[in-house]
Every structure is written in structure tokens, then in C-alpha cells.
Amino acid sequence: MSDLQPSAALLRTRLVSRPVYERDRKFENGEGTRPVTQSFLRQAASIAADKVLKQTARRRPTTEEREKEVARRRAWGGGSNMPAHLRAKYTEAERAALSVIAEQCRRKGYCDLCIKEIAKIAGIGRTSVQNAIRKAGSKTMAHISVRERPQQGGVSLTNIIKIICRDWLGWIGRAIGFKRLSTSETGVKNSLSKYAETPKMAFERECIAAFRDPIKALPQVEKPSNQWGSVPRWAHGLGGAAHG
Numbered sequence: 108m109s110d111l112q113p114s115a116a117l118l119r120t121r122l123v124s125r126p127v128y129e130r131d132r133k134f135e136n137g138e139g140t141r142p143v144t145q146s147f148l149r150q151a152a153s154i155a156a157d158k159v160l161k162q163t164a165r166r167r168p169t170t171e172e173r174e175k176e177v178a179r180r181r182a183w184g185g186g187s188n189m190p191a192h193l194r195a196k197y198t199e200a201e202r203a204a205l206s207v208i209a210e211q212c213r214r215k216g217y218c219d220l221c222i223k224e225i226a227k228i229a230g231i232g233r234t235s236v237q238n239a240i241r242k243a244g245s246k247t248m249a250h251i252s253v254r255e256r257p258q259q260g261g262v263s264l265t266n267i268i269k270i271i272c273r274d275w276l277g278w279i280g281r282a283i284g285f286k287r288l289s290t291s292e293t294g295v296k297n298s299l300s301k302y303a304e305t306p307k308m309a310f311e312r313e314c315i316a317a318f319r320d321p322i323k324a325l326p327q328v329e330k331p332s333n334q335w336g337s338v339p340r341w342a343h344g345l346g347g348a349a350h351g
Contacts, residue, residue, distance in 0.1 A: 179230030183207060190278045193250065201239035203229035208240075208251070208268055213279050218268040240268065250275060 168176065183203035188210055194202055207229045211218035220228075226236045243250040250272040256264035270276055 176230035179203070179228070183229045188213070188279070190274050193272070193275060196248070197239065197242070198235075200229075200231040200235035201242065203231055204236045204239040205243060205251075209270065209275070209279060212268070212270050216269070219265050221265045240266075 180200060180203045183206040184199040185202075186206045188206040189202065197205060204225055207220070207225050208218045211220060218225075222233050222236045222240075226233050229236070240251070240253060242248060244253045250270065252269050252271050254267040254269075256266065258264060270279070
């Protein structure tokens, strides 16, 4: 036992001066606790497994993985999915995240990727993606619109992100390219080179046809009609009676 004695002020407090109850003795002996149930064991095991998975997922990347992430971040951050005056308002990591979102909007008209997928493609962290979305969707910027999709009693669906900035939309529209434009109703492709080469191609086809079959290539002379000017074959045997 220790030689230290409680002071008079500590003895006057309720912590020491309170009476000792029978239930206190049961808790001291371990009799006051309930036995562990199976549901509690399953819940504890599930929580421990989640902690281990999170620690494994957040492990420190290797040097090679880090170099690949930096390369992806620089490639997306310096891409041409954003106009120059808009790129200047964001950091490199934020530009990478917004470039991935712009690429999805160019393909489908909207972006429904989760934050983890955007971060993995752009080679940045989740926090950078969240900061980019929050900054671009603010009232001061108003470059994108974010529609949340919560579900009652379940995990929320991924957000729907769309580009609402006119300059950005026009930039993406020009970046689509001439080949991606839809054809006309008649099915003729919108190609300028086709109309420029049509006379040449037609002349070449005629020359090739004349070389292969000269008779068919000659102009066809229209035959006279037998309705008025010609005499039927059965009239030749009657002599002049047919003309009388």
C-alpha cells in the first residue's frame, strides 16, 4: 500500500465521502456486467475489419506509384478540356479533377463518377477533388452544377455534375472535332474533300470503264419509235395494200 493519504479537501468531496453500495462491490468483482452476446461480437468484428481495411487502403504509395500519380495529375492538369482564363483560377490538382469531369461531360453530357474514381483517374487525393467541386460550384465561380441524390435508408447515389459555364461549354463543343458531327438527313457526310474530288473521281471512273469495255462506253443513240414512222413486220408481206 502507498503511504500517501488523501487530503481533507478530497475527503470532503462526494467522490470519496459517498457511501459504498452493494452494486459497487458487484462491479468490482465483475458480477455486475452482462455476458457478451453474439450480435455484439459480430458488430465488434465488423468494426475491427473496417479499421483494418481503411488502414490498408490508406497505405503510403510506393515511389513508382507516386511517379505515375504525378504524371497523371500533370497530364490532366495541363490538358485542353478547360479554357485558358478558367484554368488560371484553379490549382494544378483542381484542374486535373475538373478536366476529368469535363471529359465525362463531353462524352455523356454529365459526370456521375464518385470522388474516389475521379481522384484515381486524375492522380490526386479525395480532398483535392472535393475542393475543386466545391470551388467550381460556388456562387462566385458558378462553373458547374452539382445535384445530390440521397436515398432514404441507404447509401446515397453519386452526384450528377454538369457544366453550366457558357465559355466552358463552347470550348468543349469546339474540342469535339468535325468528324464527330452528325450527318444530314439525306445521309450525305459533311466532308469538304468529297465535294472537291467528285468531278475528278467521276472522270476517272469513265476512263476506266472506257478502257475495259469501249463499246459500252460509247454514247447510246436513241432508237426511233415504231408508233408512227415505222411499218410493222406483218405489213411487209402485203405490199402496197398495207399503205392503201
